[in-house]
Amino acid sequence: MSATRIDTAGMPARRSAAPALILLAALVAALLIAPVWIYPVFMMKLLCFALFAAAFNLLLGYTGLLSFGHAAFFGGAAYVSAHAMKVWQVTPEVAILAGIATAVVLGLVIGAIAIRRQGIYFAMITLALSQMFYFFCLQAPFTNGEDGIQGFSRGRLFGLVDLNDTMNLYYFIAAVTVLGLLAIWRIVHSPFGQILKAIRENEPRTISLGYSVQRYKLAAFVMSAALAGLAGSLKALLFQFATLTDVAWNMSGEVILMTLLGGIGTMAGPVVGAAILVGLQNFFATSGFPVTIVLGATFMICVLLFRRGVVGELAHWLESRKA
Amino acid sequence: MTTHPAAVRSDAGASRAVLSARGLTKRFGPFLAVNNVDIDIHHGRVHALIGPNGAGKSTVFNLLTKFYTPTAGRIVLDGTDITAMDPARVARMGMVRSFQISATFGDMSLLDNVCIALQRPNHLSVQFWRPLSSLDRLRPRAMELLDRVGxxxxxxxxxxxxxxxxxxxxxxxxxxxLEPRVLLLDEPLAGMGHEDVENMASLISTVARDCALLMVEHNLRVVADIGDEITVLQRGEVLARGDYATVSTDPRVREAYMGSEDGGH
Incomplete structure (x- = not known):
């Protein structure tokens, strides 16, 4: 065999974290000054969906599991947070925690059943179970059926900061979203994240190395559900209502669209995808032109012309230029 | 935990049987893919499983590694009955397999590929809160292993x-x-160029010094070179077993397999 000398000091270093830190600093700076030019409510909506898509991407992009039922976690958490604020009159942070807890429980149940199957069957099971949850929400008395839960005060964060003030709310949602994105970044770039990637790349091989992949998949599923729940709770807090739209299958479809549009398996992709989708929705909402046609066309262009997604194509172009 | 009597008997031989199967049978519906196969894999030896296409080699291989569940029969690894265990647990007990189609983690670096295997025994696989740099201490060992295979x-x-x-x-x-006790290689030389075959064959015989090794292989020249024990399968049953000289002179084997291939590839 080769006589290469093993010199650990001379080993090429892992890719440095500097670009990621620069990106993070730019993101934080942009978020701080964005409300000067951009309508804060639009920004907040965008942030909620960016976090939702990033949570979804943790599962699709980094574990290779396509869930078609993420609306259950997003909407379930939104309902419970809204209910907690309206009926239990708790502070917003407690309501958000209640929402996340709901998403975790739903994630455990749906995940434990779905990970027994792979590929399209996995997707169909998640869809079926989330539709069951949709009908539960339609029937359950506390969700108020078609009306949804609405008309509650956002209250004071930790009993101190009034979130009914738009700028307070903006900085709170921006901070929580950044923390959520950082959590995803950490999970992806961790020893655990490496095993998730290994499962994505070659599941039988990962099993043959002694990993009980079902446990890793379930853990990833629950983490993704929890973060989707956080996004749903933030959305309920922002719009002060939770309705059936949040748990319907369209919502599961939208988050897939955002992730594919931005680029699966990239950190910035879901954020960009969410920005494009929410931006288009907002722009065409007032135009009278049916927004679904625009979204459909956007998706087709994406699939036909840049299959890696916006960020994926950009990263690929930069790589190839470097090479 | 039970010890199979037959496994004990084979222990009396020159070296210890690390992996033993008795009466291994697998049915796929009405099709009997593997019928009543006995096999012993010994420490420090290369055991080759050969036979014509469709003889059931890969099925036996998947049964031994628990990727298939046997219809009947028992498999004992180091005195522990593993017949009912799942493949990940068997792997954790030190029996590691390769795949016919090469199994690597394509989108990861070579170093990360090896680190994935090192993470579990080093208890660095569930920490989702720690940075990737926590894996740095695995890298010298991973480099050693990469160096070993060139x-x-x-x-x-x-x-x-x-x-x-x-x-x-x-x-x-x-x-x-994973420092395996038993290493099972599914056609490790398939599709390789001449030079790669030689390198791999010498690597396999070096590796087999420290573990028990079973390989499914079509390249009879290499089997003759490095195989210490050979089991010939035909239509799911054991046709012959022994060293290469014994097996290759067996008239049934010559007729069923080598006659057509003339002992080479």
Missing amino acids: LADMAQRRAADLSYGRKRALEIATTLA
């Missing part, structure tokens, strides 16, 4: 970009990271 100078390359022969070598390095 891939140290391309540690940062993507596994998907490797040539076929090098992917197989990477797979061996990944497997060795």
Whole structure:
């Protein structure tokens, strides 16, 4: 065999974290000054969906599991947070925690059943179970059926900061979203994240190395559900209502669209995808032109012309230029 | 935990049988793929499983590694009955397999490929809160393993970009990271060029000094070279077993297999 000398000091270093830190600093700076030019409510909506898509991407992009039922976690958490604020009159942070807890429980149940199957069957099971949850929400008395839960005060964060003030709310949602994105970044770039990637790349091989992949998949599923729940709770807090739209299958479809549009398996992709989708929705909402046609066309262009997604194509172009 | 009587008997031989199967049978519906196969894999020896296409070699291989559940029969690893265990647990007990189609983590570097295997025994696989730098302490060992298979100078390359022969070598390095007691290789030389075959064959015989090794292989020249024990399968049953000289002179084997192939490939 080769006589290469093993010199650990001379080993090429892992890719440095500097670009990621620069990106993070730019993101934080942009978020701080964005409300000067951009309508804060639009920004907040965008942030909620960016976090939702990033949570979804943790599962699709980094574990290779396509869930078609993420609306259950997003909407379930939104309902419970809204209910907690309206009926239990708790502070917003407690309501958000209640929402996340709901998403975790739903994630455990749906995940434990779905990970027994792979590929399209996995997707169909998640869809079926989330539709069951949709009908539960339609029937359950506390969700108020078609009306949804609405008309509650956002209250004071930790009993101190009034979130009914738009700028307070903006900085709170921006901070929580950044923390959520950082959590995803950490999970992806961790020893655990490496095993998730290994499962994505070659599941039988990962099993043959002694990993009980079902446990890793379930853990990833629950983490993704929890973060989707956080996004749903933030959305309920922002719009002060939770309705059936949040748990319907369209919502599961939208988050897939955002992730594919931005680029699966990239950190910035879901954020960009969410920005494009929410931006288009907002722009065409007032135009009278049916927004679904625009979204459909956007998706087709994406699939036909840049299959890696916006960020994926950009990263690929930069790589190839470097090479 | 039970010890199979037959396994004990084989222990009385020159070396210890680490892995033993008795009466191994697998049905797929009405089709009897493997029928009543007995096999013993010994420490420090290369055991080759050969036979014509469709003889049931890969099925036996998947049964031994628990990727298939046997319809009947028992499998004992180091005195422990593993017949009902799941494949991940069997792997944790030290029995590691390779795959017919080379199994690497394509979008990861060679170094990361080997680190994946090192993470579990080093208890670094569930920490989702720790940075990737916590895996740095595995890297010297991973580099050693890559060096052992001649891939140290391309540690940062993507596994998907490797040539076929090098992917197989990477797979061996990944497997060795687990310090297996039993190593099962599914056609390790298939599709390799002449030079790669020689390198891999010498690697296999070196590796077999420290573990029990079973390989399914078509290349009879290599089997003759490095195989200490050979089991010939035909239509799911054991046709002959023994060293290469014994097996290759067996008239039934000559008729069923080698007659047509003339002992070479």
